[in-house]
Amino acid sequence: MIDYRSLTRKELEDLAGNMGLPAYRGRQVFKWLWRPGLSGFHEITDLPSGLRNVFAQKGRIARLKVATEQKSVDGTIKLGLGLDDGLMIECVVIPEKDHLTLCLSTQVGCAMGCSFCYTARMGFLRNLEASEIAGQVIAVMERLGLEERPRNLVFMGMGEPLANYENLTRTVQILTDELGLNYSGRRITVSTSGLAPEMLRLGQDLDVGLAISLHAPDDEIRQEIMPINRRYPISALINACKSYPIKPRRRITFEYLLLQGINDRMEQARGLARLLRGIPAKINLIPFNESPGLSFKAPSEEDVLAFQKVLTDAGYTAIIRKSKGQDIAAACGQLNTMPLLHTRGRCINTNTA
Ligand code: SF4
Known part of the structure; x- marks a missing residue:
């Protein structure tokens, strides 16, 4: 069929x-x-x-079935969506001041194994088809009775988008078609844990925003928390960023999760400032939120502000981001559609690729 x-x-x-x-x-x-x-x-x-x-x-005509809906006190909505083979994914609707941002999943589970991420605990089950990725937009609009489509799309849900490259690019072609949902590439951001070759392909194939889950300024720390760093060390990632075709007035977003005592010290802030020199960059600082039974600790507010100051003093735009939807496990890195007791790994919550 x-x-x-x-x-x-x-x-x-x-x-x-x-x-x-x-x-x-x-x-x-x-x-x-x-x-x-x-x-x-x-x-x-x-x-x-x-x-x-x-x-x-x-x-x-593939349709995703809404299996669960949870609403956070901050207005964030998480939908659990059933796939035809019985598996489930999640997507998250994030209310901003005057518009909605929709966070889309690209895989069921994820193979990247980042140590701070609940999705990684599921392991990798399969890639989503383009109909299952783009269909999340339709499912959200239908469920919430939206007459207008969500303004921004971020590929930051379950999975590593660039590990499902063909279906990702097909999805973006569909979503940006003027006869379809007619998204501008400026309203779409693809996030990656750092698949350097695919980043370069993406820059050649599509005109969309790029976000990189960096989380550390050096290989030693990064490979502790992100196994992908062994395959593509920071030098490969930075070279790919420098070759990425960035349009005037646009920047690459670097996501940096602050974990107390691991990557939140001043030397790392200075290292990050040095590392990104020469790249049109915007930095999102995401203080880790502690969860019961998980070993990472939240940074102190003082340390977060001091980290930010090093970056702003160096001339960067560095924004402190508070994850939304934490009370319904909809914050970055909290998506997981399998009971955690049956999952593996040592991952905890926060930012996804
Ligand atoms: S943070 Fe992103 S790339 Fe890493 S395991 Fe989670 S979903 Fe995968």
């Missing part, structure tokens, strides 16, 4: 051609596929009924 929501507009036009139809029939279908509320081909009223049946017989 063809998974129509995993196809780009061009692929649907080609499919129509292969069916002996004019390309515009493929365009028509594409346009309808990305309207929230569509339940089947019978609703595509500008297709002749015979054609509706032909499309319906050849494939399916």
